[in-house]
Amino acid sequence: MQYLAILIVAVILFIAYSGCRPISPRNPLGIGAMCYSVAVDLDREEYVCPVCGEKSLYLLGIDSPDAATETKRFSIAEIESCRMIIDEIEGVQIALDESQFCLKCGGGVEKPQLGIIVKDGQTGKEHRSWGVNVEDIVLIRDYLAGKELEDNNRKRALELLGITLGSKE
Numbered sequence: 484m485q486y487l488a489i490l491i492v493a494v495i496l497f498i499a500y501s502g503c504r505p506i507s508p509r510n511p512l513g514i515g516a517m518c519y520s521v522a523v524d525l526d527r528e529e530y531v532c533p534v535c536g537e538k539s540l541y542l543l544g545i546d547s548p549d550a551a552t553e554t555k556r557f558s559i560a561e562i563e564s565c566r567m568i569i570d571e572i573e574g575v576q577i578a579l580d581e582s583q584f585c586l587k588c589g590g591g592v593e594k595p596q597l598g599i600i601v602k603d604g605q606t607g608k609e610h611r612s613w614g615v616n617v618e619d620i621v622l623i624r625d626y627l628a629g630k631e632l633e634d635n636n637r638k639r640a641l642e643l644l645g646i647t648l649g650s651k652e
């Protein structure tokens with residue numbers, strides 16, 4: 484799927500640029516400028532893997548199964564927001580797992596999901612959840628910061644943190 488997206492971008496760019504001559508400042512028709520706007524209007528996003536540095540290209544966001552909405556369009560900007568919020572979280576060892584978004588690390592999963600790993604400081608056991616989004620990470624941050632949450636949001640935060648209801652909190 485990702486390879487197809489890259490191929491489509493390559494073909495469109497080729498068509499756009501092959502019809503263009505270098506833009507002359509005295510070009511009375513502005514043909515060059517028109518061709519250029521065709522190329523930049525493409526909604527493509529480049530994902531740079533923070534682990535291996537590989538670049539993966541996505542068109543119009545990333546089709547990703549999401550725990551809350553079943554399926555959603557992920558944008559690279561949202562992943563960046565998730566990273567920033569994760570950095571703000573204190574009191575628990577938590578990390579993003581972005582591997583599925585990288586063509587190299589994730590092996591080209593058709594619908595990549597964002598994961599989080601929460602590590603138990605005492606037992607060292609890891610609790611991993613897939614299909615998380617920026618709202619989930621905000622919930623975890625707010626829960627750990629002692630903010631009052633609605634029941635369903637609190638339940639979701641506990642679930643993501645791997646805390647079973649009924650056991651000690």
Ligand SMILES: [Zn+2]
Pocket residue numbers: 532533534535536537585586587588589
């Ligand atoms: Zn990678």
